[in-house]
Amino acid sequence: MADHASPITPTIDLDGEGVRHGFLKLPHSRDESAWGHLMIPITVVSNGDGPTALLTGANHGDEYEGPIALMDLAGRIRAEEVSGRVIIVPAMNYPAYLAGKRTSPIDGGNMNRIFPGRADGTISEKIADYFQHHLLPLADYVFDFHSGGKTLEFLPFAATHVLEDKAQEARCVAAMKAFNAPYSMMLLEIDSVGMYDTAAEAMGKVFVSTELGGGGSATSRTIAIAKRGIANFLRHAGILKGEVEIGPTVHLDMPDASCFVTAEQGGLVEPCVDLGEAVRVGQVIARVHSIERTGQVPGEYKAGLDGVLAGRHFPGLIGPGDCLGVVAAIVEDEV
Numbered sequence: 001m002a003d004h005a006s007p008i009t010p011t012i013d014l015d016g017e018g019v020r021h022g023f024l025k026l027p028h029s030r031d032e033s034a035w036g037h038l039m040i041p042i043t044v045v046s047n048g049d050g051p052t053a054l055l056t057g058a059n060h061g062d063e064y065e066g067p068i069a070l071m072d073l074a075g076r077i078r079a080e081e082v083s084g085r086v087i088i089v090p091a092m093n094y095p096a097y098l099a100g101k102r103t104s105p106i107d108g109g110n111m112n113r114i115f116p117g118r119a120d121g122t123i124s125e126k127i128a129d130y131f132q133h134h135l136l137p138l139a140d141y142v143f144d145f146h147s148g149g150k151t152l153e154f155l156p157f158a159a160t161h162v163l164e165d166k167a168q169e170a171r172c173v174a175a176m177k178a179f180n181a182p183y184s185m186m187l188l189e190i191d192s193v194g195m196y197d198t199a200a201e202a203m204g205k206v207f208v209s210t211e212l213g214g215g216g217s218a219t220s221r222t223i224a225i226a227k228r229g230i231a232n233f234l235r236h237a238g239i240l241k242g243e244v245e246i247g248p249t250v251h252l253d254m255p256d257a258s259c260f261v262t263a264e265q266g267g268l269v270e271p272c273v274d275l276g277e278a279v280r281v282g283q284v285i286a287r288v289h290s291i292e293r294t295g296q297v298p299g300e301y302k303a304g305l306d307g308v309l310a311g312r313h314f315p316g317l318i319g320p321g322d323c324l325g326v327v328a329a330i331v332e333d334e335v
């Protein structure tokens, strides 16, 4: 819907040839800046015929492998390496990214819960609406980097979803394998309504995301996975010159909601298993101690299935209802 009116204006041509760095310019009148704008960085690289890839980071503002890998890519990619087009938005929820927070400090918007957005909505809804109606329709391949953020930490994995369209699912799985993270996950979402993932998949796009570490920071190891993986993804799409570099990956699956271990009390977390360790159903993965008094019996939280600890609560203290751990099944027969 090219005629869908958005308040966002790109400062660069999304269609012309070559490398262009600019902004998605979104009016944001506020106390500090009457008649001001949010200036969301964007890079577009085009060269001749070929597919379009849309690459994003900081859908959640406290997840850093994506913005780092994409700032690096935007700074070094040359048009002659490309066949088709790459659109790079390193920080999708730009206000959240500037604040170092998961959600927007302007309107509380969680970018991955508000799709398709609204052109006449809040700042976060306007950004979502622009992706829904102006950027996603341009793309054949869509990649959205996530990490655990300040409250979670994950094994480094690339992820796709089970889809009704099995041919589309196979294309997504092939692209996930090409990204070639140390772990590859068929991801079960707790709450898929309003997700960018769901919006892209509903349009028939090849969509891959990640969870690469977390804790509100990044490591040289997870950044290297992100940089190598996104180059592999673009090579797989036929957009970037060069061969896909494939190393080993462990295939994981989240078969049902028993994967999630949720705290039922607040307290002090004692991890009993670390990320990547094998666990058996019924095994205690963490204990939660009282923060109020001594002599209390700690709560014990157990794995709901056999597998590997793939995610964990990151801060030392936890609240009731917080995600304490994620156990994923290892898929042995995957090649």
Ligand code: CA
Pocket: 060, 063, 146, 147, 148, 149
């Ligand atoms: Ca995230």
